[in-house]
Amino acid sequence: MKGRLRGALNKPIAMALLLMGSALLFATACGATPQTILEPTTRSARDSLDLLKFVFWSAVGVFVVVEGALIYVLIRYRRRSGDGLPRQTHGHTRLEIAWTIVPTILVVVIAVLTVPRIFALAQGPEADTLRVRAIGHQWWFEFVYPDLGVVTANELHLPVNQSVEIQLESEDVLHSFWVPKLRGKLDMVPGRVNKFVITPESTGTFLGQCAEFCGIAHALMKFTVVVESESDFAAWVDNERAPRAPPASEQAKAGEALLASKGCVACHTIRGTEAAGVIGPELTHVGSRNHIAAGILPNTHEGLAKWLSGPQDVKPGNFMVIPELSEDEVESLVTYLVGLK
Ligand SMILES: [Cu+2]
Numbered sequence: 487m488k489g490r491l492r493g494a495l496n497k498p499i500a501m502a503l504l505l506m507g508s509a510l511l512f513a514t515a516c517g518a519t520p521q522t523i524l525e526p527t528t529r530s531a532r533d534s535l536d537l538l539k540f541v542f543w544s545a546v547g548v549f550v551v552v553e554g555a556l557i558y559v560l561i562r563y564r565r566r567s568g569d570g571l572p573r574q575t576h577g578h579t580r581l582e583i584a585w586t587i588v589p590t591i592l593v594v595v596i597a598v599l600t601v602p603r604i605f606a607l608a609q610g611p612e613a614d615t616l617r618v619r620a621i622g623h624q625w626w627f628e629f630v631y632p633d634l635g636v637v638t639a640n641e642l643h644l645p646v647n648q649s650v651e652i653q654l655e656s657e658d659v660l661h662s663f664w665v666p667k668l669r670g671k672l673d674m675v676p677g678r679v680n681k682f683v684i685t686p687e688s689t690g691t692f693l694g695q696c697a698e699f700c701g702i703a704h705a706l707m708k709f710t711v712v713v714e715s716e717s718d719f720a721a722w723v724d725n726e727r728a729p730r731a732p733p734a735s736e737q738a739k740a741g742e743a744l745l746a747s748k749g750c751v752a753c754h755t756i757r758g759t760e761a762a763g764v765i766g767p768e769l770t771h772v773g774s775r776n777h778i779a780a781g782i783l784p785n786t787h788e789g790l791a792k793w794l795s796g797p798q799d800v801k802p803g804n805f806m807v808i809p810e811l812s813e814d815e816v817e818s819l820v821t822y823l824v825g826l827k
Pocket of ligand 1: 622623625660661662696697698699700704707
């Protein structure tokens with residue numbers, strides 16, 4: 487029998503195995519993984535990963551047993567020259583009972599492990615839970631801290647080891663809030679508030695992304711979550727609450743003067759100025775953020791200049807529509823915005 491098996495493992499099969507092996511190697515060789523679910527930093531994300539691992543390895547076990555049996559039978563009982571009609575049979579009661587009971591047990595075990603986790607995911611806030619409203623807009627995220635009087639965009643700050651309830655809302659269409667290292671995704675639904683509670687356990691910057699197709703710039707709708715120490719968070723809140731820093735140079739002053747004439751005031755709020763629009767992101771402290779345009783450009787002089795010179799080139803279809811600005815006007819505005827720490 488051994489000899490027959492070896493004979494069957496001929497060239498094509500060996501080639502296929504080699505290809506599958508190298509594909510696996512390539513697939514696992516991905517380097518940095520900022521948006522992986524495999525490095526959870528909250529209990530919620532860890533619970534989901536544990537469950538995923540259990541289901542995955544059970545599936546691997548089932549796959550190996552079933553495919554192994556199939557391959558063995560295909561090779562062992564394949565048709566050879568001179569073979570006649572094989573013995574005809576119908577059904578095998580014991581086998582059929584076995585392959586009904588085994589999957590049932592597996593499904594029941596998965597259900598028993600899943601149901602308590604579903605309840606854990608839906609757990610409500612505690613007395614000292616920090617509340618944040620996360621509001622999806624086409625194509626950026628707004629973050630409002632109702633108890634702290636802070637409004638910001640695209641960069642959610644959270645204190646480490648503090649439970650936080652995130653209330654998901656949408657201003658327009660369906661979006662989905664997904665920070666893989668913090669929690670599984672949850673939809674942001676217009677006219678409805680979905681909530682979840684998490685406690686981030688490690689400091690760091692975590693990448694998030696809208697995970698529900700929401701229109702032309704959906705793929706360019708990202709955000710970051712900055713988890714920081716309690717004192718860093720308190721300092722951040724203090725800074726966010728203050729009105730905008732007054733322009734520090736003549737050029738920055740010229741920039742602030744352009745807010746009205748170029749229409750920025752209609753869509754953006756900059757507390758301390760006449761700008762009080764609510765269509766675009768709050769800009770009072772835009773200079774302190776790491777990225778602009780929902781994670782698409784670095785918040786540098788060049789990034790801002792690129793954005794103001796052509797927001798539609800950077801992010802086609804987005805709702806920032808402005809008159810064309812001269813190079814001087816862009817410089818003034820950028821100098822002003824960079825100063826809004
Ligand atoms: Cu979206």
